[in-house]
Amino acid sequence: MAEFLVKIADERGRMQQQVETGYSEAEVRERFSQQGYLVYWVKPKTLLAGGLGRSKKVRPSTFLVFNQQFLTLLKAGLPILGSLDLLIKRQKDTYFRTLLQNVRERVKGGELLSEAFAAQNVFPKIYTTTLMAGEKSGNMDEVLNRYIGFQRLALTFKKKLVVSLVYPTLLVTVVLCMLVFLVTYVVPQFAKLYQDLNAQLPAVTLLMLEIGNHAQRYGPIAAVVLVIVIMLVWRWKASDRGAETIDRALLGLPLVGDILLKHQVATFSRMLSTLLAGGMPLVPCLETAGASMSSRKILLGVQDAVVRVREGQTLAKSLEEQKMFPELSVEMIEVGESTGALPSMLNSVAEFYEEDVQTALGAAMALIEPVILIIMAVVVGGILISLYLPIFSLGSTIH
Numbered sequence: 001m002a003e004f005l006v007k008i009a010d011e012r013g014r015m016q017q018q019v020e021t022g023y024s025e026a027e028v029r030e031r032f033s034q035q036g037y038l039v040y041w042v043k044p045k046t047l048l049a050g051g052l053g054r055s056k057k058v059r060p061s062t063f064l065v066f067n068q069q070f071l072t073l074l075k076a077g078l079p080i081l082g083s084l085d086l087l088i089k090r091q092k093d094t095y096f097r098t099l100l101q102n103v104r105e106r107v108k109g110g111e112l113l114s115e116a117f118a119a120q121n122v123f124p125k126i127y128t129t130t131l132m133a134g135e136k137s138g139n140m141d142e143v144l145n146r147y148i149g150f151q152r153l154a155l156t157f158k159k160k161l162v163v164s165l166v167y168p169t170l171l172v173t174v175v176l177c178m179l180v181f182l183v184t185y186v187v188p189q190f191a192k193l194y195q196d197l198n199a200q201l202p203a204v205t206l207l208m209l210e211i212g213n214h215a216q217r218y219g220p221i222a223a224v225v226l227v228i229v230i231m232l233v234w235r236w237k238a239s240d241r242g243a244e245t246i247d248r249a250l251l252g253l254p255l256v257g258d259i260l261l262k263h264q265v266a267t268f269s270r271m272l273s274t275l276l277a278g279g280m281p282l283v284p285c286l287e288t289a290g291a292s293m294s295s296r297k298i299l300l301g302v303q304d305a306v307v308r309v310r311e312g313q314t315l316a317k318s319l320e321e322q323k324m325f326p327e328l329s330v331e332m333i334e335v336g337e338s339t340g341a342l343p344s345m346l347n348s349v350a351e352f353y354e355e356d357v358q359t360a361l362g363a364a365m366a367l368i369e370p371v372i373l374i375i376m377a378v379v380v381g382g383i384l385i386s387l388y389l390p391i392f393s394l395g396s397t398i399h
Contacts, residue, residue, distance in 0.1 A: 004028050005098070007040040015040070018102040019120065058096045058122060060158075064151050066091070066100075071144045080113055126150075126271050129288045133278035143278040150274040154267070157354055161263075164361050168368055175376045182383050184219050187212025190387045201390050208386040240296075247296040259360050264295045265329055266353035268302070273346035283309055297324060315342070329353065 006028060009015045020028055029042050066087060073083035084104040091097040099120050106116035114131035117123050130147045134140035191209040194201055201209070236242035251257040268289055275285035283306060290302030305318035316334035319325045329349050336345025 005043050006032060007042075008032050008037040009040065010037060016101050017098050018105060019098055020102065021119065058093070058099070060151070060155055062093050062096060063123075064148065064155060066096070067144065067148050067151065071141065071148060074144070075141055081107060124292060125288050126275065126292055129275060129280065129284070130278050133275070133280045137279045139279075146274050146277050150270055153270065157266075160358060161361065164358070164365055168365055168372070171369065171372050175372060178376070179379065180219075182380065183212050183215045185216075187383070187387065188216045194390060202386075204386045205390055208383060244296045244300075251295070251297060255360075255364055259357055259364070260295070261298075261324075262326070262353045262357050262360070264293060264298045265325055266350045266357065268293060268298060269329070269346045269353070270350040273343045273350065276343040276346070282315065286315075301325075326353075 004020055005017060006020050007015065007017045020032075029039050032039050069087055069090075070083055073086060074080070078086075081104065084100060084107070088097055088100045088104065091100060099122060102120065103113070103116040106119060107113055111119075112132070112135055114128045114135055117131060118125075118128040127147060130143050131140070134143035137143070187208060191213060194205075194209070233242075237246055251261055271289040271292055272285055275288055276282065280288075286302060286306045286309060290299055290306065293299045293302065301319075301322035301324045304322055305315070308318035308321065309315055314334070314337055316330050316337055319333065320330045329352075332345055332349050332352075333342070336342040339345075
């Protein structure tokens with residue numbers, strides 16, 4: 001079935017837009033007409049990718065605020081439908097409001113809240129699984145509160161990573177722009193100057209002038225080719241084979257691979273702890289946490305571990321056999337299993353590796369920044385010296 005954006009009005013004349021799944025536009029239109037709605041239009045959602053459904057994702061910060069408000073209303077004793085009505089009216093994000101309207105209609109029609117959110121195909125699986133745990137246990141407030149805590153910690157950690165990478169990224173960008181400017185503009189200008197002077201040029205100057213002329217001539221073509229290559233690699237990354245190859249290459253990088261792996265371990269541990277604390281069985285929690293991993297190696301490893309856990313092995317033993325998790329994390333998980341405190345131990349694993357990632361990233365940035373500056377000084381200095389060397393020679397000849 002496909003997704004369609006529907007604009008309808010009820011018997012009181014109140015208009016609303018929502019996303020609905022169906023087999024065709026006619027089938028969706030007929031369904032709402034039979035329910036007594038006036039259907040203004042039905043459009044395939046894919047046609048609105050640049051408009052209402054601009055990103056097919058809800059901003060994490062917006063989603064966090066929604067869940068905090070939702071939890072507050074539920075604790076105040078409001079029913080789910082009433083809470084959704086209030087939050088839909090206050091929601092400023094048009095796309096998110098449309099999704100919430102669809103959730104409300106599904107819940108009103110008899111679906112569970114977790115099923116209604118899962119039907120949007122936008123929200124994280126850990127969120128819908130958490131809601132399901134709350135529905136089964138009858139303790140929605142507690143499980144939703146745990147998810148909010150998880151979401152808040154994940155956002156804080158992500159912001160710290162972004163802040164750590166801002167300065168090096170800015171530095172690399174400035175260096176690349178400077179090099180492009182020197183090679184494609186400054187060097188060709190010197191080439192014209194020396195051509196007018198008919199001076200005898202050193203070999204290093206001739207080489208630099210040749211590089212500059214070729215860069216100016218073929219630069220636009222190279223830029224177009226580079227963009228095409230990036231787009232092809234990005235599309236290839238969406239395939240299973242491409243994602244696995246790129247993931248293996250990234251994890252194999254010195255220093256960077258270790259930081260990425262620890263980040264994934266911390267994220268996985270935090271998710272699994274949140275789900276287990278909500279009262280879900282271990283195997284469904286493992287499947288949900290594993291499916292949320294961006295690393296294909298971790299995802300496949302967790303899937304294999306799920307099979308072994310089903311066969312009766314312990315979680316620590318199953319993860320150890322995959323040879324992907326650090327030994328310390330496996331040992332901590334083993335202690336948590338043996339003492340019956342797995343959720344809290346998984347939280348400790350997450351905190352330990354989050355701090356480790358921050359420390360390693362800070363050390364890496366402290367090393368990378370001077371290396372970039374040294375490379376910039378050597379390259380830019382080399383270019384300028386090669387360009388001005390003939391001028392120094394001409395000056396000594398005149399004297």
